[in-house]
Amino acid sequence: MALPLFHPTEDPGPDFSSLLRRTGLPAVPAVPQGTDFAASVRHATTVVALRFADGVVMAGDRRATEGHAIAHRAMEKVFPADHYSAVAIAGAAGFAVEMVRLFQTQLEHYEKVEGVNLSLEGKANQLAQMVRQHLPLAIQGLAVVPLFAGYDTARGAGRIFTYDVTGGHYEEADYQATGSGGRDARTTIKLGFREGLSRSEGVELAIQALYEAADEDSGTGGPDVVRGIYPTVSVVTADGYREVPEEEVAARFQALIDRKRAERETVGGPVSGGPATGGPVTGGPVTGGPVSGGEPS
Amino acid sequence: MTMPFYVAPEQVMKDRAEYAQKGIARGRSLIATAYADGVLIVAENPSRSLHKISEIYDRIAFAGVGKYNEYDQLRVAGVRHADTKGFAFSREDVDARSLANLYAQYLGNVFTHEMKPLEVEILVAELGANGRPDQLYHVAYEGTITDEDRFAVLGGEAETISERFAADWQPDRDRAEAIRAAVKALAGPQRTLGPNDLEVAVLSRENGRRAFRRITDGELAQILEGVEPSPAEASSPAKAAESSPRTSGGADDQAAVESGG
Numbered sequence: 001m002a003l004p005l006f007h008p009t010e011d012p013g014p015d016f017s018s019l020l021r022r023t024g025l026p027a028v029p030a031v032p033q034g035t036d037f038a039a040s041v042r043h044a045t046t047v048v049a050l051r052f053a054d055g056v057v058m059a060g061d062r063r064a065t066e067g068h069a070i071a072h073r074a075m076e077k078v079f080p081a082d083h084y085s086a087v088a089i090a091g092a093a094g095f096a097v098e099m100v101r102l103f104q105t106q107l108e109h110y111e112k113v114e115g116v117n118l119s120l121e122g123k124a125n126q127l128a129q130m131v132r133q134h135l136p137l138a139i140q141g142l143a144v145v146p147l148f149a150g151y152d153t154a155r156g157a158g159r160i161f162t163y164d165v166t167g168g169h170y171e172e173a174d175y176q177a178t179g180s181g182g183r184d185a186r187t188t189i190k191l192g193f194r195e196g197l198s199r200s201e202g203v204e205l206a207i208q209a210l211y212e213a214a215d216e217d218s219g220t221g222g223p224d225v226v227r228g229i230y231p232t233v234s235v236v237t238a239d240g241y242r243e244v245p246e247e248e249v250a251a252r253f254q255a256l257i258d259r260k261r262a263e264r265e266t267v268g269g270p271v272s273g274g275p276a277t278g279g280p281v282t283g284g285p286v287t288g289g290p291v292s293g294g295e296p297s
Numbered sequence: 298m299t300m301p302f303y304v305a306p307e308q309v310m311k312d313r314a315e316y317a318q319k320g321i322a323r324g325r326s327l328i329a330t331a332y333a334d335g336v337l338i339v340a341e342n343p344s345r346s347l348h349k350i351s352e353i354y355d356r357i358a359f360a361g362v363g364k365y366n367e368y369d370q371l372r373v374a375g376v377r378h379a380d381t382k383g384f385a386f387s388r389e390d391v392d393a394r395s396l397a398n399l400y401a402q403y404l405g406n407v408f409t410h411e412m413k414p415l416e417v418e419i420l421v422a423e424l425g426a427n428g429r430p431d432q433l434y435h436v437a438y439e440g441t442i443t444d445e446d447r448f449a450v451l452g453g454e455a456e457t458i459s460e461r462f463a464a465d466w467q468p469d470r471d472r473a474e475a476i477r478a479a480v481k482a483l484a485g486p487q488r489t490l491g492p493n494d495l496e497v498a499v500l501s502r503e504n505g506r507r508a509f510r511r512i513t514d515g516e517l518a519q520i521l522e523g524v525e526p527s528p529a530e531a532s533s534p535a536k537a538a539e540s541s542p543r544t545s546g547g548a549d550d551q552a553a554v555e556s557g558g
Contacts, residue, residue: 003399004377005370016380023381105384112352112376 014113016106017130041142042071044096045219046181047078047088048209049149049160050189051174052202055237056149056158058086059206061181061214062229063221064093073224078232080241082107085123085150086234090179092142099130099144106130120152124161124169132167139165145178151236158236181213181220188212203233203244207252223253313414317438320416321363326452328462328483329360329420331431332475335501335508336422339479342496350498352509354379356424357393358500362452363417363438371400371419393423397434397442405440414438418451424500424508431500450482458482472499473520476512480521492517 004023012018047060060077063070072093079100081087087103089096106126111117118126127148134144148161148169160172174193177185188209197205210231214222223230230253233244327340327349338360340349349368350360353375361368375396383391400419408414421434433445443449447466450459462482470478476497484490497512504510512520 001378001382001395001399003371003374003403004381005374005403016384019377019381020384101384105380109376109380112380113373115346115348115351 014110016109017102017133019109040066042066042093043219044075044077044090044093044179045221046177046179046185046210046213046217047090047147048177048182048185048189048206048213049086049088049147049172049175050193050197050202050206050209051158051160052197052199054158054199055151055235056086056160057199057202057206057233057235058088058147058149059203059210059231059233060088061210061221061231062224063219065219068218070221073221073227074229076232078234079104080234081123081127081148081150082111082117083240084117084153084236085120085148086236086241087127088147088149089144090147090182091144092137095134095137095142096144096146099134099146103127103130119154120150120159123150124148124171127161128163128167128169130167131163131165131169135166147176147178149236151238151240153238156238177209177213179220181210181217184216185209185213199235199237203235203248204252206233207231207249207256211253211256223250223257225254225257310409313408314439317408317414317416321418321438322453324362324364324452326450326454326458326483327360327362327420328448328450328458328479329422329433330448330462330475330479331433331446331468332499333469333471334503335424335499336431336433337472337475337479337499338420338422338497339476339483340496341483341490341494343494344496348496350496350511351376352507353396353421354383354391355388355506356426356500356508357391357396358422358498358509360420360422360451361417364415367415368417368419371403371415371417375400375421393421393432393434397421397436397444400436401440401442403440404436404438408439420449420451422500424502457485461485472501473523476517476520477523492521 004019006012006022012022042064043066044064045061047058049056049058058078062074062076064072064075075093077090078086078088081104087100089100103126107118107123127146131144131146138144143165145165146163148163150159151157152159160176161169162172162176162178163169175186175189177183177189186209189205192205192208210220211222214220221231228250230246230249233249235242235244325341327338329336329338336358338350338358340360340362342349347365349362350358351372353359353372357379359372359375361372378396378399379391400421404415404419415438417438419436421436423432425431430446433449435443435445435449435451447468448462450462452458462479465478480490480495492514495517497517499510499512500508501510502508
């Protein structure tokens with residue numbers, strides 16, 4: 001490897017993807033046209049993000065599937081993007097994990113080259129560009145749909161961004177879930193969400209959402225008590241990215257399972273399908289418009 | 298037909314060396330030294346935003362003296378090299394030695410083949426890991442590379458500062474002591490340097506994955522006055538984020554991201 005020096009008129013600046021292209025490493029892999037390729041590729045499933053009083057909670061199950069088979073039981077889907085943000089992935093696992101690696105490197109690269117951090121909005125836009133570059137593969141059934149959330153240090157609040165396969169990204173007011181079990185997870189959060197949740201309530205709600213998603217969706221893994229594999233939960237606040245300790249997640253799942261069992265015994269029959277939380281029902285999910293590019297955050 | 302003037306190669310090299318040395322001597326010096334928790338770099342630099350010391354990678358720092366635009370270009374090239382290498386292979390495979398060699402080759406090449414040599418001296422510092430010691434690579438304007446394991450001084454007055462610093466050298470000093478010793482050696486007997494004249498950063502084993510951290514004015518002022526800053530002020534969000542425990546599932550693709558994270 002030679003020292004990557006560029007003429008001032010051809011300098012790639014702080015853009016890592018552009019640097020990769022110039023140094024000859026392909027940032028986006030090319031895949032030949034084919035049919036039904038998607039079924040033989042690993043897919044990662046449900047991830048959720050929700051806002052609470054001090055920031056955001058992000059959580060994801062651990063299952064990866066290949067068609068109808070379970071390909072992996074302990075896959076990780078929630079990652080730190082940098083100190084103040086987290087990214088979670090759903091979709092074709094190989095590309096998604098690579099996209100996260102590229103995104104993480106891009107954020108750190110920018111920070112080091114420029115000497116300042118990108119704004120949260122800038123980070124969300126960067127990820128959108130990566131998703132957009134992936135569009136040709138998404139059309140072949142290998143979509144990657146990330147979820148991005150972070151603590152906006154300028155605003156002092158947590159913010160959540162969702163993506164579609166075209167790289168369209170939308171800021172969510174309160175919560176969002178994506179992946180095959182996303183719909184069930186979203187409904188659970190919708191029923192339990194209120195403004196100003198504490199950290200503990202936020203983590204609990206995310207755990208309930210994943211539990212309900214795993215209950216309804218074959219692609220989503222629930223708590224694996226036998227192997228001791230539990231969904232991963234992370235919290236981003238003014239203190240930065242923190243992973244919720246596995247013991248805490250395990251204890252919360254155990255408590256949830258115990259509650260479910262107790263409900264079943266008191267009713268004396270199968271549990272009725274309603275969600276576990278009895279929180280006030282807020283309105284439908286509120287979606288913000290597309291993020292305007294140049295707006296300072 | 299006019300004949301070009303003949304100039305002996307010795308003379309060309311001598312002139313170039315003199316030119317580069319003059320350029321470097323105009324700037325202020327810096328000291329890099331090993332201390333108890335890692336590597337400390339102290340530079341005389343009145344600017345708050347045009348840095349002499351920077352982060353290259355997890356355990357690698359860069360420092361330059363001389364012409365700012367020239368060493369900053371090399372710094373960015375270093376970041377690019379390290380990030381590309383870490384992305385293509387793994388984070389563990391990025392090392393200071395190969396980067397220092399690349400710098401040496403480039404500087405040597407410019408010195409012999411270009412009209413104007415680069416008026417810079419460069420330091421690549423690496424925090425030791427897995428039993429490897431901390432390493433300081435000093436690359437001179439003509440591409441000479443030396444490795445030090447105690448300390449390195451770069452800049453115009455390197456020799457005098459080096460003598461002063463070596464006189465009261467001790468291994469395994471704590472951070473505050475090492476900073477005070479370095480500042481004293483940089484200042485010399487005639488002057489005193491305050492926090493506004495200095496740029497200080499460390500590569501510390503206490504900082505988690507990204508070992509590089511700048512020591513800010515307030516913290517530095519306290520250290521120079523002999524008051525140890527409280528641990529709360531010293532902690533950074535970067536540290537908390539990076540050292541958070543990761544649950545291990547033993548997955549291959551997950552390990553790839555962890556080491557890439």
